[in-house]
Amino acid sequence: MESATPQAQEPVRFSTHPSRYRHWKLSFDGPVARLVMAVDERHPLRDGYILKLNSYDLGVDIELADAVQRVRFEHPEVRCVIVSSGTDNCFCAGANIYMLGASTHAFKVNFCKFTNETRIYLEEASTKSGQRYVAALNGVASGGGYELALACEEIYLQDDGSSAVSFPETPLLAVLPGTGGLTRLVDKRKVRRDLADVFSTLAEGVRGKRATDWGLVDGVFAKSKFDAEVKKRADAVVAAAVPNEGGAAFELAAIEPARREEGGKLISHYRYVEVTIDTHARSATLLMRAPEGEAPTSSEELRIQGSDTWHLRAFRELDDALLDLRFNHPTVGLLLLQTQGDAAKVHAHDNALLAMQRDWLAREILLNTARVLRRLDLTARSLFATIEPGSCFVGSLFELAIAADRSYMLASDDDTGPTIGLGPINFGPCPMSNGLTRLATRFLAKPAHVEALAHETAPLDHAAAMKLGLVTYAPDDIDWKDDVRIAIEERASLSPDALTGMEANLRFAGPETMETKIFARLSAWQNWIFQRPNAVGERGALTMYGRPERPEFDWRRT
């Protein structure tokens, strides 16, 4: 069995609940929620390091991601979330360096990707869900700690002569802040580039008034007044906020799959998602099933279905399955995306949700659907969609086919062949990281074609799908088996690194957004630097961190 680090280890699981949090305290006071980071240093995800100074590992971040998600779904009354530390004088020291030092490259990359996604979700909660995150830095926020603050919409720093914000990665560790910090500094907070340059090489960071002057924080308050001032700010946020419309909330149910091994394959069986991993072939099939029941037609019905609402359940399952693949099955390089079920039901559920968007819950379910699809876009595995009879690549499930690197649709001369179908959900509600729909990204050269596609409401057979550019290949039943098999085997034989780079280059055409910049720079610069001898070589800075000797650098610049 593959593992994240060289030793065989328990798989990472992403499902948790506030009652089981070890590292965060989530409390509510009407419209204000408090998310307090109080990392239990004796409970790292893996043995071998201690989570000192509120430093985090994946286990800490899984809880944060869960908290952000639960506040959105379970506490719609919340309009402001204050993020602070339970450890005085220390907000957060960022990702644990010893944890990074002990991890494989693949794990580090996926760890950074996950933490980045969580911070982007947190920002989306602020901007799309009306739950504004405010960072209350009651202590030093360094590295990933300050990056977490940067993901919040407002940052306040305690003025106590020692609390500072800092990016010590470059001067101390010879790497970069890995969670979008540099990008957010100049792109989101629009800090002057020369000041950002100084800041990013100043290991001890910036404190007090200078932090405000440079735009690194939005205000500094004396220690004695800090809590009160932050509360005052939170009240102002609440006062300015628009309350959520719609009905009551409910608790998100757990979605653990049944896992079994069968015929040498690992199967994770969720209700709507089934993943079958062929470790030997280094590929997996991910099947998503259409809803069986009727679509909810009112806010009341939506709440009766609750966690079992098809979109919510199915896409949370997809999310969990993707994370399982990323962290627990690093050698599975190719994901075959398949669907099964009644296309009309998928359309009905899509359209019902779109019709109820004024209800905060419907909106949150749509936003979650879009987030999971972006998680799919950002998954560094080859994605092939295979479209066969009985499938239902329509509406929200068609997004799987168009998120794929390529798609194969079985051609048939009669009406027994598969069809695909578009719906309103394909034209806006599920944007990619670049801000465009997947259709708009695919047809970047032909915006008019995308407009014309909006009128294609009928089911499309293979000929229509090919003509409209919606699928890559349409082999007939004679060619199907061999063409698909060979394509899969061929793909699985190519260099995983080259494929990761190639796919990421091709998937995100079109405009840059802060999100695309963060992920692109993470994949390129950060990952490159993480592999270089100056960081991880025998005398590299990461290797030497905490040891008495100084690192040695190869001084040649590229």
Next chain:
Amino acid sequence: MSHITSEKIPNNVDLSGDRKLQRALEEWQPRFIEWWKEMGPEGFQEDQVYLRTAISVEADGWAHFDYVKMPDYRWGIFLAAPANERTIGFGDNLGKPVWDTVPGEHRNALRRLIVTQGDTEPASVEQQRLLGQTCPSLYDLRNLFQVNVEEGRHLWAMVYLLHSYFGRDGRDEAEGLLERRSGNEDKPRILGAFNEPCRHWLSFFMFTYFTDRDGKYQLLALAESGFDPLARTTRFMLTEEAHHMFVGETGVGRIVERTIELIKLNANGDARAEGGIDLATIQKYVNLWYSVSLDLFGSEISSNAASYFASGLKARAKEARYDDHLALEGVVTFEVPKADKSGFETREVALRNAMNEVLRGEYVEDSQRGMDKWNKQLAEAGLPFRLTLPSTRFHRASGIYAGLHFDTEGRILSDAEWNAGKDQWLPTEADETFVTSLMQKPIYETGKMAHWIAPPARGIKGRPIDFEYVKRQDV
């Protein structure tokens, strides 16, 4: 009605039960016939030709003789019988079971190998399409057509692999095989020797002796392939290829024999004066066709060759004769020209990277055998002249010697020395004109031979030499 029946296309690949192959051939077969009529032997399509047709792979089935019009020839699809539990005999996959389908990992490389081999088959038919009009006898005309229809069948063999195992890509490549044209500026055949003009029968015999012998070695190497359908297809092709080399070897031998007679007839020993082909000219054509055929083996130092061997796609000829099938240890030493052309330097190359040279080495030895027979004729006639193979460096257009000039002994030459010497080594336009001038008219009378060539020792399939091997329709 479909042309794609097992009746019309003899086969042992279950064509009647293979929808995929039927469908592919339904489109391809009419295009092949069109190509044959346009690019096949010019002016003989209505004639009845006494041809061998393979109708099964059994001992009595692979050589069925009868009169047939060439466009009605039953091009068949045959694979040698499968060996039980065959395993891959070389490379990194040594000992693993052979592949019955194309492994995706090797799709590109296999397709390239098959397309390159397949492209040579129609190319030679195109090169030889006008030769019938100057044939030295009906016996030779029939042999030409036998070679042509079998090259056609070898095309079918490669197309079968493309159609059956490579899906749509394979069908596109099969189309491409009919679209390229030998010597065409815009759509040339893939390999150089197959774009060389073959204007007369001396070149035809040299081609079948030297160039088809390259084919033999490529087929031997592919017959070892871990992709079992390719191995089985090429094994069956080898039985036919042997006949082509026979045509070349006996053809040149008959010319040598006639030349000896004419030398003796002439007071000055001048065969040219007697309307024959002099030995020096024969030597020039040896130099030409041998050197262009050497190029077909690919570069002396080749990462492709290493990769084909490592992957189990293409081995050495008769790989079983070797002890070490991994070939990871050995090195091959080359005399590589120095950058300043002042001489050679020794370079050791890993064995796998030298696989093209290993195959070429065997070819060189094999090529010498026919030379020895011709030289024996000369010796027995008491003539001092001997035909020789030039150095493998001579007149090379690919590999480490390409771009430099060498004489036939392999000595490096300056441009000036080359220009001064090349007309004594390679056929000139005047030589071409002279040889062509001997072959102005076809000989269609049964049993009669052109003046410049001796009759064969025996006929085909026990038939007499004066048998009507081709029944002309317009005479």
